[in-house]
Amino acid sequence: MTAAPHLPGFEDDELLAGEDLASEPAFWLAHLLLALGHDVEEPEAYGIARDAYDAMVERLFVTETPTLLLRVPFRHGHTACVVYQNFEDECDTDFLVHHPAWGRFGFLGQFGPHGSGPGLSWPELVNLARSEGDPGAEGLQDHAQRFLLLLPALGDADTPVEEARRTVAEALTAVGFRPDSVGELAAQLLGDPEHQPRWCLTPDSPIPICSSDYSPRQIPLALGITEAQARTLAEALRGH
Known part of the structure; x- marks a missing residue:
């Protein structure tokens, strides 16, 4: 792993670029299920060796390890970031x-003891996964990896169920999961859209807001950026 560049709000952290983990199926199992609070009793059911999975959990969640940063560059110079932080408790x-x-970041959500979310609608997740970052931008380029990295931030009552399950299953297969395990896991990861919040636009911002009381996007994403920056971010989230 290599040192990651400066990220506002994390000046006191030693950030390491963690994109090399994306080549390991054990990372995806830990990232997707542990972030959502699900225990993994039999990683072998997904085609992942127990020792590889245990080693990955240790790598991600041990206090002594530096803070890991994984990035998804997308349009107009933006980057979606996932940061693994380990504290004493x-x-x-x-x-x-x-x-x-x-000079700041926009908050999509957090998984941990004081979690918040969701942070992305279904169209935004799909657009970010398929988007092209600036030439030379650092981070994940594979569409399946980009999609799965940001999937835990999804929460949208208007998610198209069959399309979403198919998309998740295909992405899981692409990163190395057993094909016969991905259908059930996709349904588990997506949950029931009927119990998810909705997204809408307001006259105050071009960036959609979320109806959930627990979402940081009850207010426009990256509140405090200029109007021009907000318009550019809104376009990027729409894939434009």
Whole structure:
């Protein structure tokens, strides 16, 4: 792993770029299920060796390890970031959006003892997974990996159930899960859309807000950036 560049809000952390973990199926099992609070009793059911899975959990959630950063660059110079932070008494996984011109980050949510979310609608998740970052931008480029990295931030009552399950299953297969395990796991990861919040636009911002009381996106994402920056971010989230 290599040192990651500066990220506002994490000046005191030693950040390491963690994109090399994306080549290991054990990472995806830990990232997707532990972030959502699900225990993994039989990683072998997904085609992942127990010792590989246990080693990955140790790597992600041990206090002594530096803070890991995984990135999804997308349009107009933006980057979605997932940050694994380990403290003495808890572990947090933060989902953020950053642009070098902001001097701050936009908060998508957190998984940990004081979690919050969701942070992405279904169209936003799909657009970020398929988006192209600036030439030379650091981070994940594979569409399946980008999609799965940000999947825990999803929460949207208008998620198209069959399309979403198919998309998740295909992504899981692409990163190395047993094909006969991905259908059930996809349904588990998506949950029931009927119990998810909705997204809407308001006259105050071009960036959609979320109806959930627990979502940081009850207010516009990256509140405090300029109007021009907000419009550019809104376009990027729409895939434009």
